[in-house]
Amino acid sequence: MGKKFCPKCGEETEKFFENLCEKCFTKKVSFSGELPDKMTVRTCKSCGKIFVGKKAVGTATQAVDVMLSKILEKPEVESASYRISDGVIYVTLNMKVSGAVKTEERQIKLQEKSILCEYCGMKASKYYQSTLQIRAPENVLGKVVEDVEKHAEVMNKYDDFAFISSVEKVRGGFDILFGSKQAAKQIANNLKKKYHAEIKTSSKLSGAIRGKKAYKDTILVSIK
Numbered sequence: 001m002g003k004k005f006c007p008k009c010g011e012e013t014e015k016f017f018e019n020l021c022e023k024c025f026t027k028k029v030s031f032s033g034e035l036p037d038k039m040t041v042r043t044c045k046s047c048g049k050i051f052v053g054k055k056a057v058g059t060a061t062q063a064v065d066v067m068l069s070k071i072l073e074k075p076e077v078e079s080a081s082y083r084i085s086d087g088v089i090y091v092t093l094n095m096k097v098s099g100a101v102k103t104e105e106r107q108i109k110l111q112e113k114s115i116l117c118e119y120c121g122m123k124a125s126k127y128y129q130s131t132l133q134i135r136a137p138e139n140v141l142g143k144v145v146e147d148v149e150k151h152a153e154v155m156n157k158y159d160d161f162a163f164i165s166s167v168e169k170v171r172g173g174f175d176i177l178f179g180s181k182q183a184a185k186q187i188a189n190n191l192k193k194k195y196h197a198e199i200k201t202s203s204k205l206s207g208a209i210r211g212k213k214a215y216k217d218t219i220l221v222s223i224k
Helices: 022-027 060-071 118-124 138-155 181-195
Strands: 038-044 050-052 055-057 077-085 088-097 100-115 130-135 164-170 173-178 198-209 212-222
Touching: 022 088, 022 100, 038 060, 050 060, 055 060, 060 077, 060 088, 118 164, 130 138, 130 181, 138 164, 138 173, 138 181, 173 181, 181 198, 181 212
Parallel strands: 038 100, 130 212
Antiparallel strands: 038 050, 050 055, 077 088, 088 100, 130 173, 164 173, 198 212
16 A cells, blocks of 8 residues: 655655644644633622622632633533643643544633622622511520521522621611512521511512512511
8 A cells, every 4th residue: 555645744644634644634623712812810809709700600710610611512622621820821622623633732811800799799889679677585686687697698609699788776676688589588488487487578669670660578577
């Protein structure tokens, strides 16, 4: 059998890939250019959450995972690895196209910024969707409010609006403003089960959002 030579580079080859040797063929294949030159990771100075765009992530490495997830959807990209050093992300892509393999490397500048995230900004401005009115005897009132705050802290990990924007001492108890209606309702139900509380809910028109009427809830939690 006669020798095979690549028509582009003239090198001898055992196998052609679309009439080219593997080296010349893989030069036409590149995905590293689809990665950004720079990635900005923003950390909220209030809650400590890390954001890439509007998406919250746990750590800087998870932020890189989010970035690489899109390119890994391409069937030609078999795997991607990276390391972070001195503000630079060093990415390695391993690809396979028509049986030909190729490794590409890319450096991405990592930029970190300190911000006040949208939700903490809303919390600071005392934004709320629901008022939880806690009415209870003085001897249990402190424990009830502590339970409310603990529940809210847990729920906020899954619902960005499950924050308390204000706690106000009033006659007979506390008024607690919540960013999330669902969180306030769930916490009220938890208090009902634990303290055998009575629950009364009312709604009041507060304006309009995108042409639709918006209401704010008031949930009265009475503990005898």
